[in-house]
Amino acid sequence: MKNSMFKGPALKGQEFKRRHNRFAFIALVGCTSMLAGCAMGPDYQQPQLDLPSQYHNELLQIEGENIGKTQWRDFYLDPQLQPLISHALAQNLDLETVRSRLIAARQRIIVTGAALYPKIGIDGYGERSLDSGLTSTDPSSENEFNLSGVVSWELDIWGANRRRSEAEYANFLSAQESLNLATISLISDVASRYYEWLDIEQRYQISVNTVALRKKELDLARLRKENGVISGLEVRQAEVEYQSAKVTLPDLDFERGEKANQLRILLGEFDYPLQPQSEEELRAEGAHFPTQFNVGVPSEMLSQRPDVKAAEQALIAMNAKVGVAKTAFFPKFTISGSFGRESDELSNLLDSEGVTWSLLGGITAPIFNAGSISAQYEIAKEESRQAMLAYRDTVLTAYFEVNDAMNSFRRSELAIHAQQELVAASSEYNRLAGLRYRNGVASSLDLMDAQRKLFSAQLALSQIKRDRLLSMITLYRALGGGILSLQDAPPVMGADIEGE
Template sequence: MNHTPYKPRTALLPLLAALVLAGCATSASIDGNALPAIPAAFKEGAPIATAAAQPQAQGTWWKAFADPVLDQLVEQAGRNNNSIQVAAGRLRQARAIAGATNADRLPQVGLSAGAVRQKNSTTGNVAATEVSARANFSYEIDLLGKLSLASSAASLDADSREALLRSTRLLVQADVAQTYLNLRALDAERTLVRDTLQAYRNTLRLTEIRFKEGDVAELDVARVRTEVAVTESDALALDRRRAQLEHALAVLVGEVASNFQVAPTEWATALPVIPAGVPSTVLVRRPDVSAAQSTLQAAQARVGVAKAAWFPTFALTANGGSAAPQLSDLFKASTGVWGISALLSLPLFDGGRREAGVQNASGEMDVALANYREQILVAFKDVEDQLSALRLLAEQSEAQSRSVASATRATLLSDSRYRNGYVSQLELLDAQRSELRNRRQALQVKTAQYLATVGLIRALGGGWA
């Protein structure tokens, strides 16, 4: 068998070795050049570890956020989420199919018993009864590994389903965490907006008093009333968004939205810091990559199954038993019958059916290889996305903090100047609007940092150690 020389540089080596060994057994090789080359480092500068690793079980990564409510929600979703239950059901189906396929490799033994009452010429047209008991044995000898390859393919399908179950769990955990963090961010923003609204209402009362006393014009009252109405509208919009997030969270944890509630509270969730040096073991840690790998190996085995159809099959069968006119005579030596047979079969002409089967299996392997390559590319793309997001968000957060500090100082100065009659109320309102806008933007940047952290953990397969 000829294989294209290829020297993978990192975590692809164990996978490629497995595929080459499988290729020798199935006469279907995998071109190593079809797999993407692994860079020495991520674009964001994080080095890639070159040591190969085995798939790891996902840990309780969400506990790094140190939020008891989040812990409870994720654990509840693990028990009740419908997507997880569907994936678990499909895994059970795949394992059952693997068990049924593996049973074809084992001897088949059966028992049968019957009774016949008949009248014919051999009995002198007299009704007679015959009772019988038989044991049957059959076994197909797996000369060329066809049955073992089919069993291996079914087992790999089950492995793929198991990996997809882990992938579904990780996806649900990440969705719960991100939805919850968005909810807490909205709680913080709602508090900020409502505090600002209360300040505007206090300003409106004072302005209305000064207007009655003739100290200010009606225009000043109208301006403050506008700010109160606009801010009230913003607060209600945030309430609406929070209700929708709470309902979405209810579906994720498997609860009826009408009975589900997450009480508003202060946003005190910790932000984990993922250290530099993200390993390339993401290729084998990510369950979706692992699922694609198992699917590719199963498709490779099925090419061998299809090719084995060109070769003869050899089966052994045996049966033995007794037949007698009376039940009491059934097991006497004189009533015993037995038989052994061997069958060698080889179709000579099938109209191209076997060749079509080989081509179909080869096409499925090409599709599986392309899907596996896509999963690798997506894995690196996801990690790069989140690494760049975290780096840029850290810089943006620093800039936004300076903006908030400046806006807060501007509001204090404008308020002082307004109270001393140096500037109009319009300047003060502009300063207050600017401060509110900058504080809300700072919250949005903070939220994005939390969401990107969850996204990176998910991209790394549920951990970073």
């Protein structure tokens, strides 16, 4: 009778306790949901930049499209250069390394974002034990098997995990802009090495032609001496001019091989076949770039240059980390629970009536840490300030890089016209000196002086043409390096997390 009298009230008490625990759990989740909209730390505000409305040095070419937004295939018009760039984009090893970093940055977003959700797992174990005969009069073996589902969740009341996700997403975008920057840099590096290689090829060809010409002049001088027309001194003078031209060949041959190797490194191959152009192709004034373009205004540069955008994303990440550091001042709340079954036989574990469950709520709060949390918070704020200064410095540097590139391009434009006139004048001087020398009117000194001036002017013209091409490449890169096409752009793997 006593057992029956107390059985009912005991069950009611257990039911009341279960309902109370359920209500407490729901209330705690409800409070967490209400606080979930809060996140500690400052929200990001884009810095105000007092950019000039125009660049210091405007170019005369003000028509056409902003070249900073032009795709590289529409900018690099040389049909022999375009396959090299395409090959480098597919094979360059440094670019592949940056792509790998971007993939790792994308995975870090998933790792950080997982902290926002509960962790669910399975916990199971089996045990077989035997009591000692010293402590038990009837020792026997016992079996125990348990299988439970477990849940744990750290409540993101103060927004620490959300700020971490914000920071990692910004780091991912920064890594993506770094890949854009590496891609644009690779394109411009391939173009620069290619035109430097062509310049050396042209100067080598000029030297070869000059050596051949001076060998003929030396042979002619020897013949004229045998006929008593000139003295041995003039023969020696012709020989000096011949050897002076010939001595330039070894260095130029080494330079063209070295530049070709630099180009092959960018192409990612040991022995990529580089076909030198013919003499007519080297001398031709082909259309390497668009003839009509504009450089836009400084404010457009902010959305065109990957390094500026990467620096801003780094600033966003550091700003979010200030919020993470601030949450360390406040308590952390955790909820964990389990539900499962236990049995003394493995075969009926899932059918056993031995139900087990637990529900646990925890709180940890800082009381004394010798100033460590405050110091970490101050460190985060200073690192955010450093990121701000780095962003401003990147913008400032970018602005003056564009100005310097425009200056360089304008200087090369003026220099190339002057040098072309010098080459034309030197060619005519050399022609007239040759005629006068052959007719016995002028001395060999006049002829050799004319030949030296022409040789020097031709070599200088090749280098000035190279400088003009490189200045155009530098200007294009300084303005952003163009919009990447779909086949050249790095994979956009963050589209599914825009809302995070």
